Amino acid sequence: MLNDPRTHGLWEASAPPAPVTSSLAEAVEADVVIVGGGYTGLSCALHLSEAGKSVVLLEAHEFGFGGAGRNVGLINAGLWLMPDDVSAAAGELYGERLLAALGDGPALVMSLIERHRIDCELERNGxxxxxxxxxxxxxxxxxxxxxxxxxxxxxxxxxxxxxxxxxxxxxxxxxxxxRAGTLQPLAYARGLARAAGAAGARLCTSSPVVLAERAGVRWDVRTPEGRVGAQWLVVATDAYGQGPFQGTREAQVRLPYFNLATQPLDAALLDAILPGKEGVWDTKTILSSFRPDHAGRLVFGSVGALRHGGAAIHKGWAQRALTRLFPQLAGIGFEHEWYGQIGMTSDAVPRFHAFGPRAVAVFGYNGRGISPGTVFGRELALLVLGEKSPEDLPLPMSGMNPVPLRRVREIYYEAGAQIAHLAGDRF
Incomplete structure (x- = not known):
């Protein structure tokens, strides 16, 4: 995307084409305007459209441009936190409700893939x-x-x-x-977009929001060439928020995460490495994750950004780390490399925020976007439909609080990952 192979790498090279869309260039009215074309926004658009609501979704770039198109593709249940820690951080009522909702999240993802026949390399083996x-x-x-x-x-x-x-x-x-599994993350995002469009949602790409304000009892949302008037506003920008919604980005520390993909492995290697095609991550503080794709490549990732010298450092470390795990991969190079940003909240729990009357957002998935994004897209749709009240959701309402020294922390994490990987796993 944006002519940069380091944004989406293998996923853009191997995903089915996105549905054909255009930018918003006129004034329209809708029941709901959704800002953001990742898992949350697309899930919300799909569920609302299937319920008969008129929906306009505005995406600044392309579907899956943010974390939805860059992650490793693990459909995990729950959060990074221990379950008891989730309950302590969110309070017992909301914490247990959140654990139940996200525990069932992979099943929701898989049911949508099956029902809408989304071609996204789904594996159900945990x-x-x-x-x-x-x-x-x-x-x-x-x-x-x-x-x-x-x-x-x-x-x-x-x-x-x-x-x-x-x-x-x-x-x-x-x-x-x-409960868990793996998928091709950009293909899943594009599949959700195709399903939402088929259900009646109007999907507009290359349509960044430059203004959002309350106009009487409706929201007036502007793009450079168009506007949407709507009863409800759903903000689904997460760590890539900008313009009127940059608060969703400023309330999180962004942690860089990269992925590298090998060339397709031969049959003997595939029989020896993850023959069940599970996704893997480890318990290290600077963790690693890996999983196979359907072409037989091994996708391997860790914390770090492929820029400012980081590309050479992280690729060198990844080659050493892979060879340590699997000596038979010595000499096998990487075909694709890409990275993105994970939004981390102060307590590793997502946030539910109201920008004003009938204007809501959920953000801060802390590296668990596929399942939580899909779940909270549905939850926000149920809120709009009146089937749930704010008090019924799996998260309490919270303020929009910028993280102190956010940029300093982000620089520290990026540099720290480079230092750790420069010295790590040398044999």
Whole structure:
């Protein structure tokens, strides 16, 4: 996108084409105007349109331009936090409600893919959270116990079973989550867009919002060449918010995350490395994640930005780290490289915010966008439809509070990842 292969890499190269759209160049009226064409906005547009509401969605660039088109593609349940920590951070009522909603999130994603026949390389075989050392294994024991008391289908694998599933003896164990899976993230976003358009939503790309204000009992939302008048405004810009909605970006610290994709592996390598096609991430503070795609490439990622010297540092580290995990990959290069930004809130819990009367947003997925974005798109649709009140949602209403020293923290995290990877996994 934007003629930059480092924004979406393999996903743009392998996704089915996006539906044909154009920018908004006229004045229109609708029941709901949605700003942002990622998972949240597209899910909301789809659910509202299927319920008979007239919807206009405004995307500044293309569908999946933000995190929706750049992530590794793990359909995880829950949040990064331990379940008990989610309950403590959000309060028991909202915390347990949030865990239930996001625990069921992968099932919602998979049902939409099946119902709308979205071509996005869906795999339903779960994910593996892999333990690095004894401390990592103890963390997974606690995580397993907390999910099991909530009835989740998770199980802790020992080192031998983990080695059989992953293809390496590097891990002390792994937590298998059978709810989860993987997909091609940009293809999923484009599929949601196609489904929303087929349901009646008007989808406008290259349509950045430059003004949003209350006009009587309606919202007046302007783009450079058009405007939308609507009863409801749904803001779904997350960490890529700009213009009138840059607050969703300023309320989060953006953490860079990169992905690299190997050339397609031969049959023998595919039989040895993740033969069940699960997605993997580990328990390190600067974590790694990897999974195969349907062409047999291995997609491998970690924290860091592929710029300002970071490209060479992170690629060199990734090659060493992969060879350590899988010695048989020595000498196999990377065909694609790309990176994006993960929005992190202060407590790693998403935010539900009202910009004004009938103007709402959910943001701050903390690296878990596929399932939570889809879930909260539906939840915001139910709010607009009157089927839920704000008090019924899985999050309490919160303010829009900018993160102190946000840019300093972001520079620190980007530089810290470079330093860690410059020295890491050298053998």
């Amino acid at each position: 994910t593996l959270h892999c333990a690095v050392g004894a401390a990592g294994l103890e963390e997974l024991r606690r995580r397993e116990a907390q999910w099991l008391k909530r009835g989740a289908p998770v199980s802790l694998l020992d080192a031998r079973d983990t080695a059989e599933r992953v293809g390496t003896r590097a891990y002390a164990g792994a937590l298998l989550d059978r």
